[in-house]
Amino acid sequence: MPLTAPPPTIHRLTRADLPKSTVALARYLIGKTLVHDTRAGRIAGRIVETEAYLVGDAAAHSFRGMTERNRPLFLERGHSYVYFIYGNHFMLNISGNRDGVGEGVLFRAAEPVEGIDLMRRHRAMPASAKLEDLARGPGRLAEAFAIDRSVDAIDMVDGKSALWLGTAVRKRGALGESVRIGITKEAERVLRYYERNSKFVSGTNKLNA
DNA sequence: TGCACGATAATCT
């Protein structure tokens, strides 16, 4: 039987830690830790894949201006934006620019670090399920981390939120980049970032070269 | 009407 390692020490990132441009933030977040402290316990994972959605970008929800749904994208960098799509899935994003500028970063995949049993339970997967299937893909990530509308529009770097960003638990590997996945508009823009050689990223091998 | 997806099946190497 493998010994259970003690939970890693994770320190909260502050807003000052976050780069001030959305693209820089999307790159910066690779290797950092996403944490959700739930009633049932802590869920934490290494962020291994992100995508940036920018001003003037037809694929961004903010493209047509502020609506009731996308308002969090226009908040100062560090706020969550959660939305529901395809009748099945929640997507977790974080705002990336100044107050009033609608940009964000989509969390696409994470490597489970802590609360793995909770993740399995949320995903309704057996204990035998492979670790890399728990949070590979934005819908799976949200499900594993118990993300829903209750954590929409919260400040993830205010030092006290249940959903927050933490320091890296280990050094990150080389950064890769590619086109974004699953969109039709502005599909040629290279705004997806991932940790190379990670088994926990989504997409085809070709995209992850 | 169409979507920042995932599970499954079909069709490859």
Add this chain to the structure above:
DNA sequence: GATTATCGTGCAA
């Protein structure tokens, strides 16, 4: 094993 096709689902515009 890897890539590609199909389709359900609820909601925003």
